[in-house]
Structures are given as structure tokens and as C-alpha cells.
Amino acid sequence: MPPPPDAIDPIAEARRRWVEHGWVDAAPGMAAITSLMRAQAIVSRRVEVALRPLGITFARYEVLMLLSFSRRGSLPMSLIGARLQVHQTSVTNAVDRLEAADYVRRSPHAQDRRATIVTLTDAGRELAEKATEVLNRDVFSQPGLGPAGVEVLLGQLDDLRHDAGDY
Template sequence: MAAVTSVMRAQQLLLSRIEAVLKPHGLTFAAYEALRLLAFTRTGTLPMGKMGTRLMVHPASVTNVIGRLERRGLVGRAPSPDDRRVVLATITPAGRDLAEEATVALNEAGFGIAALPAERAAEITAALRAVRVSVGELSDE
């Protein structure tokens, strides 16, 4: 249980720092994740249901985040031309720019990980990946 407690405490500390870095950009971590997810896609568009699955959040959370981003002109929403029951979210150029700015800021923050030797950071990443595989979040490929 000590390892679980340590991981959870580290998660709380990192999330707090991430939120502080994103705040000047007007983003929460959830909003940043949504923008990044859309920016990573080939077309910049995903069904909102698929976003919820990939972000591992409830569909209502995706709807709320996308609604806030849409009001700021960072994403758009429209029915799928193939299936009108499906709502697509699409990142705008302003959304791409903001996602990139926020990513630069997050990378510059380092979060204490940058102070670790590269081998140690790789070990931590591998250990956490193994945990994620064991609980079924990732495949072991």
C-alpha cells in the first residue's frame, strides 16, 4: 500500500503544478487534454464519445469541457455527416495554437522529473506502464 500511497501523492502534487502552469493559458488539465487529443488526430476531429473513452472520463465531462472550449472558439461541434446521432468535436487553429503554447509551458516546467537521470526517469516510466498494463488500461505490446 505504501507504493500506491506514494503514487497518489505524487499524482496530486503533479496535477496541482500542472494546473498552475495551465492557468495563465486559461486552461484546466481536462481542457488541455481534450485539445491535445484533438490536435494529435490526423484531421483534428473526433467523435465526442470516442474522446470520453480515450480520456477515460464520463461523456458528460467531455460535453462540459468541449462546451467551454467551444465558447472560447478553440473547438467546434457538429453532427457527423455519416451519422447525425454522433457529435464531432474539431479543434480550431486558435485551439491548436493554444495547445502548442501550453505544451511548451508544461515541458519547460519540468515537474522535478527533469532533475532525474534519464535512466531513472525511464525506469519510473516503465514501472508505471507495467502497472497500467496490469490493470488493463494498456496492452502489453
């Protein structure tokens, strides 16, 4: 549903007030960061709505997909955290939930007693495939920008991530 014709963009209004208060140099950055955070919330909600009927979160989906892309369908837990760029506690939480639902299983590493291997089950592979179909159809193929806009956004986000040392 489109906003009413007299709707005010709260971020544009905040930017105007930043300028009004003399924070002219910071106003564009404030508007950009606030817009980025709002966009992230919008996208997260779309992903959540798409995955909810499958009983999975995006964090768990990412673990399943990472495992499905691996040659053996298994990886050490520490490598999962590194590849997904998340804290080990988040990986443990996601794997706990996936294991409880029989989508993955844990086993000790053959050579390193301190390490744990996480392996995708057949049910986990099926869920990953189904979730990917849903996300491709309902979210990824319709991101809210045209193809040119997506490429521009990717370039800008790549610059931001690179400057932050994300890779």
C-alpha cells in the same frame, strides 16, 4: 524550499505504524499507494500552476492535443472519451468549456445523426501549441527524476496499468 532537518516523512511514519499494528504484509503496499497518490497530487499541482496563466485545465489541454494530433483536427466526441479513457460526461464538460472560449466547435456527424464531431479552431490550435511549450519547459522536461529514474518509473507504472487492464 527543502524540509527542515528534523522533518518526519508522514508516509514512512504511517508504514512504521502499519507494521507496529501487525499489518506487516500490507505495509509496503500501503506506503506505495499512498506515495503514488501524493506524487500524483504534486504533479497535478505543477501542471495546474503551469497552465493557469493560459486559462486552461489539463483535461481541456488533453482534448485540444488529441484533436491537434488527428489528421483533420476533428474527432467524434465518443472517440475523444475512448482515447482519453474518461467518462463521456467529462468529455462533454471539457468540450462545453472549450467551445464557449472558441477553441473548438461542434457539428453533427455527416453519416450518424446520434454522433457529434468536435473540431479544433485556429485559436484552439494556437492555445494547444502555447500550452505544450509551457508544459514541456516547466513540467515535462523537469519531472523531478533523472532520465534513468523516469524510465524506471515508466516501467513500473506500465506494469501497474497493464495488470489493472488499462490497455
